[in-house]
Amino acid sequence: MFKGILIEKDDAGYRASCKTLDESVLGEGDVTVRVGWSTLNYKDGLAITGKGPVVRRFPMVPGIDMAGTVETSAHPDYQPGDAVVLNGWGVGEVHPGGLAQRIRLKGDWLVPLPAAFTARQAMAIGTAGYTAMLCVLTLERHGVTPDHGEIIVTGANGGVGSVAVALLARLGYTVVASTGRPQESDYLKRLGAAEIIDRAQFSAPGRPLGKERWAGAVDTVGSHTLANVCATSRYRGVVTACGLAQGMDLPASVAPFILRGVTLAGVDSVMCPRPDRIVAWQRLARDLDPSLLDLMVTEIGLDDAIDTAAALLEGRVRGRVVVDVNR
Ligand code: NDP
DSSP states (O other), X not given: OEEEEEEEEETTEEEEEEEEEOGGGOOXXXXXXXXXXXXXXXXXXXXXXXXXXXXXXXXXXXXXXXXXXXXXXXXXXXXXXXXXXXXXXXXXXXXXXXXXXXXXXXXXXXXXXOTTOOHHHHHHHHHHHHHHHHHHHHHHHTTOOGGGOEEEEESTTSHHHHHHHHHHHHTTOEEEEEESOGXXXXXXXXXXXXXXXXXXXXXXXXXXXXXXXXXXXXXXXXXXXXXXXXXXXXXXXXXXXXXXXXXXXXXXXXXXXXXXXXXXXXOOSSXXXXXXXXXXXXXXXXXXXXXXXXXXXXXXXXXXXXXXXHHHHTTOOOSEEEEETTO
């Protein structure tokens, strides 16, 4: 028996609760892991509250991330005692997830815990931080270097945004943080933002083209914000799009793409191939100042995860949440 969050959906409705679970809730797989830490991402917020169609099988243990220690393994790459990390692959959506003290899954989905991080730090990074790194790698792949000019990060106080600001600043980029929480300016400056701007200037319908400013962008917000960021990108700027905190729509024109050669590059973490994940985690180990994780992180226990999920979706959580599943 072990403790975990369980999402159920039946005639009594959609509900999440913290319960004592048994092996019958575990999914199929060749590796069983004793979970040490998990986390709450935006997607976990949607899953736990039922505000988005994230969970596609019931009952479901949510949690798209976890870090822990292998308990049993029939996978050639993993032995009992190995420290591992999991991000995505449909875990917490169609396969029972990381917000529990045990998880069983395919060893092919796991990444060895980088030596640079503790399990708690890996979850302070989580899918949010690993996605931020994928965005940075995408900017690099498209040739955006610090001398090209300013990079805008939208949703800067969120999980993806916070890690993106820290990574880009450490790599020498000039980072402009867009946020609806100007009261957190000191926090964003400590992460490395050179300037803080009000997200309101991007939130409403805008013109097809605006004054050129951004050499690159990490957009976690979508909708009008993404359209306006594209419209104000510089000639041959690169916009990485990974999120939908404002909305899933994209009310844009083709003007930035056909007149300024702007690139809109999509970033997905869930099905990202294993070699790219390993590179992303290696680069996180190299390029993220671990002391900044302490600044970003709020720690909770499993029992708190349900209330905190709602707060996250309401934009009341700064940075990242780590979940101690054994508390
Ligand atoms: P968080 O909730 O931690 O951060 C989202 C941030 O977006 C908020 O903190 C807020 O930042 C901003 N925001 C919220 N509502 C609005 C709004 N209506 N208009 C404009 N800005 C808003 O979420 P995460 O950082 O975990 O995830 C961010 C987004 O990225 C989510 O949409 C998530 O689904 C997506 N994502 C996608 C991944 C992928 O694989 N493509 C992987 C991980 C995340 P502020 O207060 O600074 O304005």
